[in-house]
Amino acid sequence: MKFTLLINEGPYQHQASDTAYQFAKAALAKGHEIYRVFFYNDGVNNATRLAIPPQDDRNITENWAALAKEHELDMVVCIAAAQRRGMLDADEAGRQGKDADNIHPAFRISGLGQLVEGGIQADRLLTFGD
């Protein structure tokens, strides 16, 4: 089965991203396809490359990045939600005249159309969040 995952909550504060990650891992192990992982609302914060969780804790962003590398996952961060929350990649930082960027290279920034298209293309769209 082909899945699109929607993650609406930020890392550590909420389990949504962890649950989605565990789901993605389990689904891929069973031979299912993850068409896209879309990060929205505070979920965009999962894409920060600057988080420093304690060493005995999981690193949510790096977990996603490793899974994406292994399975060539398409991980998309909503640009409007990201801008509101100060999440920028290098291109966007340049365009907006900001002096820093913080999006992990395993993620890409794009529009909400990618979520709707993910819903169209997948057999199931699963929401993780409140």
Added chain:
Amino acid sequence: MSESIKKFMFVNTKAPYGTVYALESLEVVLISAAFDQSVSLVFCDDGIFQIANNQNTEASGMKNFSPAYKALGDYDINKIYVETESLEERGLTLDNIMALTYEDEDDDWAEKSSIIPVTRAELADLMDEQDVVISS
């Protein structure tokens, strides 16, 4: 993309200004209109307040985005389900809900209400018919 038309339902369950969910859900809804899918909205639980009449956010410093719901009809989004139990539980009636309308191209562009009151049980059946349900 037009090869597959899916039924999208956006379920709004939260009050409009306490969290950002309502505003950011509306942003997805407006984008979805560009994809020629079948789109409907649900307002239930405290989500009812998102389309309440006479919203005034001045004192709270929040942006009043409720006028944007009135544009939904222009985007061909004209199935707006309002759960009647949620209204009753909050002491509201349909008179407290914004008049959201659309122009029916199959009926000489007559202006019609987009608001469809449904019971909780009817809503469950409607959800069962959908391809994609996104709730917040």
